[in-house]
Amino acid sequence: MLFITNRFPRQSIRTRIDRKFDFDLNNNAPSNSVFFCERTDSEKYQEVGSIAFLERLKDSSYRQLLIYIHGFSNLPEDVFDAALELQALCDAQKKKEVLVVPIIWPCDNDLGIVQDYWDDQKSADQSAFSFARVLEKFIAWRNSEKYNPQSDPCLKRMNILAHSMGNRVLRETLAVWNKYDLADGVPLIFRNIFLVAADIVNESLHIGERGELICHASRNVVVYFASDDLALRASKASNLKNRVASRRLGHTGPEDMDLTPKNVYAVDCDDVNNIYDYPKGHSYFRSGETKGNAGLVFEHIFSALLSGRVFPEDEFRRTTIIRLP
Template structure:
């Protein structure tokens, strides 16, 4: 499995191609450096460098790449297990369609969910600076910075899936990328952006708000939400303690659909989320009631991946409720 991370290694922070890479799990600071790596097995990682990494993406026998941004309180092997489950579902649905590539940002490794939550918010914000450079690297690669031995452009479509606090990482990454590299605005880089159980305020995607750039960078933005997501209830309680009073996007969907772009779609998962992820109802976008069997949320998401349209049967539709 290919992956990118800004977590510190126990080795030198200087990139060395083809060295063993070991995560420093006791350090949840967001590094300025990023490492392009391959997972070869359990706790077995190799740093391959950006040139080889991008060439591997280009040569992969798939039509599309999906960047996977995980939520808070996830250590690397937790992330890899989730991505392997998602990749298995994709391969079963249509072999050769999608390659999932996780961006592993530094979550905390101590006890206490509330303490983890606030530590991870800081790490999510600081990770934006390193991941903005990753997006710029992708853009340069797609728009002509090709390798001398293989100058043909890469035609694979790029998508992004952000889960939980990964939405905060995505939001801040695009904001930092525009501020420091793209004063004219972000490019249309993503075919689909899937915001699942998003731990950001529900006005975020509106014009003038912090997540507006997500809609500029994406052809389609699909928000999956569930009002009884217990993890987001804990998030709301934590934010209220710090005088941040707003519903989460992953709880209610966009606050007002008339105030977000026409490329934003809302999908209510309230009828299935706790059945798929009992009791939290937070990670409901992969398997259904049986591990390894796709749930209705995954099937909806994968249809959008294949077709490039959220509701291909009705081009005017912007909202739906998912049921078995």
């Protein structure tokens, strides 16, 4: 599985193609460097370099890419477990349709959710500078006549699934990219962005707020939320301890849909989240009641991947509730 990371390796930070890459799990600082790598087996990784990485994605037999940005308190193998489950579910729905590509940012490896939370939040913010560099590298590669001549352009559809605090990584990445590298706002480069159990304030997507750039970067932005998500309750408790009072996007959906751009959609998952992920009700976007069998939330995500539309039967509809049959 191909992946991108800004976690420090135990080896040098200097890129060397095909070298062994080992995560330094005791170093929670985000690296300014980014590494384009491949997982060849459990806890076995090697660096492939940005050009070879992008060429392999372009040459892949899959029609679409799904970039997966994980949440807090996830170590690399935890991320791969989730990404491999996502990949298996995608393949079961339709072969060679969606290739999952995880982005791994540095979470703390201490025990306990709340004590890790604030360190991970800082790491998420600082990771924005690294991943903005990834977007710059992609744009330069995509616009290169050498790598993408007019006779052979890259036609992959690109999508993002951000989970939990991965939404903060995404929001800050686009904000940093826009501030330091772009002149006229972020380009429309994604077909769908799925914000699942988003650990950012619920006004984030409103026009004029910091997360509005997410809406500019994608054709569709789909928010999946559940009011009884226990992991986000821990998030809220930690923010209150640090004198930040706010409701989370993953608890309520957007604060006011009328204040969001028209390409934002909200999906209430309150009826299924704790059934699919008991007792936390936080990772409800993969399997359903039985691991390996797609849940209704995943099926909703995959339907949007296939069609490029969230509610193809009603172009004006922007909200729905996922219910068990």
